[in-house]
Amino acid sequence: MAKTARGAGKPTLDKDLEKYHRVEEVSVRVSRSLVAPGIALIFLVLATSFAALVMLERPGAVMAIAGAALAVYMAINIGANDVTNNVGAAVGARAMTLGTALIIAAVFDTAGALIAGRDVIDTIATGIVSPDRMPSDMAYAKVMIAALLSAAIVVNIATLASAPVSTTHAIVGGVAGAGIVAAGADALHWKSIGAVVVSWITSPLFGALVAIGFLAFVKTFILYREDKLEAAKRWVPVLLAIMAGSFTTYITLVGAGQVLSITAFQALVLGGLVGLASYGGLKPLIARAAEGLENRNQSLRKLFRLPLIFAAALMSFAHGANDVSNAIGPLAGIMHALGSGVFAKPLSAPFWVLVIGALGLSVGILLYGPKLIRVVGSEITKLNPIRAYCVVMSTAITVILAAAFGLPVSSTHIAVGAVFGVGLFREWYTARSSRRRAFVTRNAGESEGDGAETAINPDGVNQSETSRRYLVRRSHLMTILAAWVVTTPASGLLSAGIYALLAAAFR
Incomplete structure (x- = not known):
């Protein structure tokens, strides 16, 4: 029997079956990795086919259809790369799941693009290069084609490299690069380009400073107080009221401001009124919510979770309203140039x-958004609802101030700068703060009687580890900074080359 049992096995057959099993596993993994590109390609083909049906009988139809295809490709890349600005902090703080964040971002981005995205295309179509300085309308169309393709490629590569970049900077670089080759440097609006270059530096720095300011306030007046709940009852309504007022102003300027004629001052007044009303309503609500909580930081974080969800929705709406122009602005310019040739204002x-641009944003968000959401939300530094609150407040307030002074800023640079600012401030505060040191020493002394061997600070960091590790991943810092520096020039150089090829091929 033993001999029969041993002889019943087929070693060669078993090895072959194991090989087939491994091949099958690899095939499944490969097929899964091809699902997202496959869906994106299907959407791209459908959108381009629809554009062909609409424009087939019009002058310059081939160029316009190519522009529509590239606009959809650009919109997909914008959704993939920019979604983390709106929901990354909330996901990293576990205020909502990744799936919920993707749905909220897709729905509100689409709504923002459809409701308020129609009137924000002037900057890209005519604000970087003057159409009337082009050798011909066809040359202008080629400039926009080259800009769309180069910007989409640069943003796509940045997404693959896990680097959130400014899609606005990419398309501006693309338009500028092709415009110089087509009509010379005099055709460019250098003031607009200079403002973009300045925003490289000012956006992330100001975003980091505002986020640090909020986090320092929270640590000083709430987290390191003996009676945290009493401090929370006093200050959390104030913080959330500031949030409500700021986002009212933010959505008015960046979203509704594209549809209605609203000045920055009017938006600020409206935001102030909403903030005051919110404080009156939130104060008793926060007092009731704090009654059953323990006197520790983990309890206080619950008070910030729901507001973060609303903030993510509002930021997504404003993003759709504002940034869909990076995709459809060049396409609108192409259609005007090949149609009437008249560039009326607005x-x-x-x-x-608008529809294909908005849907392209959503496709990019749903298919490729998770990658950069994880990077910004959890891989740069550890976020909780309080830190995430500081990040979203920094983004909103910086955009508001920039809009009030007429300065172009990148929401990507602001949000990522705020995340780095929060992490770097925590490193400094952990090592240098006398308030924190006194608080931890006092609590450590109290815990010794309970047999505790290691003190844990209010941030949840083991005291014995704080001197041995950083709270910000430097590798991400260097990768993202490098991507920011090369985005505009890389897009410009690539666009210049593409335009030269188009000019040689289609004379």
């Missing part, structure tokens, strides 16, 4: 152009 786009 330059508008047909509704179907």
